[in-house]
Amino acid sequence: MAVRDLSSSSSSPELHVLAVDDSFVDRKVIERLLRISSCKVTTVESGTRALQYLGLDGDKGSSGLKDLKVNLIVTDYSMPGLTGYELLKKIKESSAFREIPVVIMSSENIQPRIQHRCMTEGAEDFLLKPVKLADVKRLKELIMRSGQAEEGKTKNPCTKRILQDDIDSSPSSSSSSSSSSSSSSSSSSSSSSSYHDDVSSLDDDTPSSKRMKLESRVHD
Amino acid sequence: MDTLVAQLQRQLRDYTISLYHQGFLDDQFTELKKLQDECSPDFVAEVVSLFFEDCEKLISNMARALDQTGNVDFKLVGSSVHQLKGSSSSVGAKRVKGLCITFKECCDSQNFGGCVRCLQQVDIEYKSLKAKLQDLFNLEQQIVQAGGRIPQVDI
Numbered sequence: 001m002a003v004r005d006l007s008s009s010s011s012s013p014e015l016h017v018l019a020v021d022d023s024f025v026d027r028k029v030i031e032r033l034l035r036i037s038s039c040k041v042t043t044v045e046s047g048t049r050a051l052q053y054l055g056l057d058g059d060k061g062s063s064g065l066k067d068l069k070v071n072l073i074v075t076d077y078s079m080p081g082l083t084g085y086e087l088l089k090k091i092k093e094s095s096a097f098r099e100i101p102v103v104i105m106s107s108e109n110i111q112p113r114i115q116h117r118c119m120t121e122g123a124e125d126f127l128l129k130p131v132k133l134a135d136v137k138r139l140k141e142l143i144m145r146s147g148q149a150e151e152g153k154t155k156n157p158c159t160k161r162i163l164q165d166d167i168d169s170s171p172s173s174s175s176s177s178s179s180s181s182s183s184s185s186s187s188s189s190s191s192s193s194s195y196h197d198d199v200s201s202l203d204d205d206t207p208s209s210k211r212m213k214l215e216s217r218v219h220d
Numbered sequence: 221m222d223t224l225v226a227q228l229q230r231q232l233r234d235y236t237i238s239l240y241h242q243g244f245l246d247d248q249f250t251e252l253k254k255l256q257d258e259c260s261p262d263f264v265a266e267v268v269s270l271f272f273e274d275c276e277k278l279i280s281n282m283a284r285a286l287d288q289t290g291n292v293d294f295k296l297v298g299s300s301v302h303q304l305k306g307s308s309s310s311v312g313a314k315r316v317k318g319l320c321i322t323f324k325e326c327c328d329s330q331n332f333g334g335c336v337r338c339l340q341q342v343d344i345e346y347k348s349l350k351a352k353l354q355d356l357f358n359l360e361q362q363i364v365q366a367g368g369r370i371p372q373v374d375i
Contacts, residue, residue, distance in 0.1 A: 022303075023306055024270055024274065024307075025267060025274055025306075025310050025311060026306065026307065028266070028267055029311075032255045032260065032263060032267075036255055036257075107305070107309065130248045130251070130309050132251045133254055133255065
């Protein structure tokens, strides 16, 4: 089952990234890019291998993979066999892994309509090859931010969809992990003034979120 | 009087800059250098070594496909060219990458003569780059052996 377990980590949790690319050279480069950005990396050479790793290849012997924690999947678009797009679809179709952000890498001659198709299918982002350190840093920041939004609550519109899903699927959950926003004065404050401040900063009015507001969480 | 280390360092700088100016390398090579540190001091050498192995393998595949007189599978050649273009792009092998673009066009238009010419050029070009980078790495090694630091070259 997919877990973005950022709550159990300290200030900078280590992301586990699964990188999929049929090119040996590119695998070496992306692995290094990710390692140097403090990520744990697993590289595989094909979409099929990626599915095997995730336990999505139809083989029922995947019970041991419940502890598998993958925070991000980065895949090349054009690969022999299963393309990056097909891999993306399979991941998004699976209940276990569809919340994991998937990023597609491709060379410049990828047509806009293909890019659009990938984004529609739920790709988090598109990276133009050759991938640079700045790309990976940006990606990591993006993933860390949306990951925190799942644990805590922010009003980042990009994470609203994840937020909504989270609320809808677990209405009684009220994680008490505090967000690491710099504006947090206290995570367990129950004084009414800070409570009201918090409420005013929230723009989400579903019944579940109202219940969560009462938990006096601190937000951006 | 220049020390040996200073001389070597200047040589390295000049040589590196010339490789960029002559179009052998582009800024992706610079990006690779950023990924090299004390923990991974041979990263660039390792990656380019993989790249040259890739060149050998892919060129051999292309040669074999083009050798099927009267029955050349241009799609197969094109797919190898695509792979070569990708890896050359990833290491900053600018000239090889450029040749691959032309080569791909020949494949797409099923231009046999063009493909053969491109293949020859790619073969010459990757070997030339391989020799030049070997010289570069040798210079770096000499600097280290002489007790100096490898200078960061700003292009």
